[in-house]
Amino acid sequence: MLLMFMQEGARATIDDALSFALEAATPYVKAGFTVREDYWGGDLGVKQQKAIVHQLFKGNEYWFWMGTDAENAKISVHVYDSDGNLAEVESWQKQHFSAARVVPKRTGSYYLIVEIEKSDQERTHWALAYGFR
Amino acid sequence: MQSDFRCVGLMKRIILSLFLLAPGVILASDPPQHIDVSKLPGQATVVDNVIVPVPSEVFGVLDKLGSPNWHEVLRTAKANPTGERAQVALLLGSVIAEGFIAVEAQEGEEVKKIGRSVLNLAAAVGVRKSVTARSNAIIEAADKKDWESVRKELDGALQDVKQAMIELHDEQLAQLVSLGGWLRGTEALTAVVMKNYSNDAAELLHQPTLLEYFQRRVDGLDSRLKSNVLVAKIQKRLPEIKPLIGGTGGDISAKSVEQIHDIMQDLVKRINSREK
Numbered sequence: 198m199l200l201m202f203m204q205e206g207a208r209a210t211i212d213d214a215l216s217f218a219l220e221a222a223t224p225y226v227k228a229g230f231t232v233r234e235d236y237w238g239g240d241l242g243v244k245q246q247k248a249i250v251h252q253l254f255k256g257n258e259y260w261f262w263m264g265t266d267a268e269n270a271k272i273s274v275h276v277y278d279s280d281g282n283l284a285e286v287e288s289w290q291k292q293h294f295s296a297a298r299v300v301p302k303r304t305g306s307y308y309l310i311v312e313i314e315k316s317d318q319e320r321t322h323w324a325l326a327y328g329f330r
Numbered sequence: 331m332q333s334d335f336r337c338v339g340l341m342k343r344i345i346l347s348l349f350l351l352a353p354g355v356i357l358a359s360d361p362p363q364h365i366d367v368s369k370l371p372g373q374a375t376v377v378d379n380v381i382v383p384v385p386s387e388v389f390g391v392l393d394k395l396g397s398p399n400w401h402e403v404l405r406t407a408k409a410n411p412t413g414e415r416a417q418v419a420l421l422l423g424s425v426i427a428e429g430f431i432a433v434e435a436q437e438g439e440e441v442k443k444i445g446r447s448v449l450n451l452a453a454a455v456g457v458r459k460s461v462t463a464r465s466n467a468i469i470e471a472a473d474k475k476d477w478e479s480v481r482k483e484l485d486g487a488l489q490d491v492k493q494a495m496i497e498l499h500d501e502q503l504a505q506l507v508s509l510g511g512w513l514r515g516t517e518a519l520t521a522v523v524m525k526n527y528s529n530d531a532a533e534l535l536h537q538p539t540l541l542e543y544f545q546r547r548v549d550g551l552d553s554r555l556k557s558n559v560l561v562a563k564i565q566k567r568l569p570e571i572k573p574l575i576g577g578t579g580g581d582i583s584a585k586s587v588e589q590i591h592d593i594m595q596d597l598v599k600r601i602n603s604r605e606k
Binding site (some may be wrong): 220231233234235236237248249250251252254255256257273275277279280282283286291303304305306311327329330 | 337361362363364365366367370376379380381382383384386387388390391394395411478481485486488489530533536537538539
């Protein structure tokens with residue numbers, strides 16, 4: 198979705214970031230999660246955040262997988278409900294990856310907060326994919 | 331048999347646990363337990379980039395809540411390209427949504443027809459090439475009754491069509507594809523909930539983000555598209571839904587579900603009709 202605003206060079210690195218996000222998703226696909234073909238992506242400076250509003254449905258279980266192609270970056274994704282309460286039941290971080298799992302207590306809007314916590318690049322490309330079951 | 335399933339579930343948990351315990355994996359640093367959502371920095375918000383859930387995301391929950399009769403919801407009418415490009419784009423989205431319903435009903439022949447319709451409709455708006463492989467994959471997977479693959483290919487077809495439209499500088503048409511899918515998906519959802527009402531099932535209609543997103547998109551269409559009679563009708567009727575989908579924590583009554591259904595049914599009929 199964001200890609201139309203970006204030049205080819207930027208697109209290539211977001212695609213790289215996406216490939217990391219999808220790599221993080223692989224074990225969960227085997228566990229029955231359906232990964233969406235659509236995704237979010239962009240670039241951020243260190244300590245910068247993006248908030249994404251997303252619809253979740255009670256009765257589903259969701260994983261959000263964030264990836265980056267930046268070698269030494271530390272990235273994070275966390276999920277909050279519409280009242281601003283932390284909604285994830287677990288999360289983890291690893292080089293190139295971050296992920297959070299949500300079992301929504303209510304159907305409605307949720308906030309996905311993505312952040313570049315640490316990076317040696319001025320702008321760090323990221324992509325966020327999600328899956329449900 | 332049941333214990334076998336339990337074993338598979340246990341194995342999956344073990345595999346996932348091993349992945350999480352792999353070198354370099356750490357539990358994420360403690361995030362704040364609460365944020366003030368009214369004070370999110372303006373620049374940080376990317377609300378415009380809303381990912382519209384695929385119908386199977388909602389249908390899967392309905393399946394968990396009961397056993398809906400998807401055959402009753404499935405519409406078998408042939409979808410022909412009709413009207414202006416705006417209508418064809420809306421129809422394309424609704425036909426892809428129909429594909430998800432056909433998968434729920436496990437109607438292989440219908441899925442194949444839908445795969446071919448997707449191709450015809452995509453051709454009518456100049457993006458046939460982008461979706462040929464997906465259309466073939468839908469038909470092939472339907473032949474094998476590989477429903478999970480059909481779902482994946484339908485989602486992929488949706489993204490490929492939209493991306494091709496964006497590349498042709500037809501981004502607004504791509505938005506109409508999403509809108510058509512959402513309208514048909516929501517119509518199907520209301521039909522199922524009306525048959526067997528429960529608070530949990532009705533709550534699936536609480537979709538304020540998506541409703542606001544589509545209202546914003548339709549309001550922002552260029553005047554040429556907005557002057558289309560069908561688009562104008564959609565623009566007029568979308569605000570009627572807002573008071574019906576419930577506030578935070580509010581139940582959505584059976585009457586509201588029925589009213590949403592009437593609006594959606596009216597719009598989807600118009601999308602499929604030669605008359606406006």
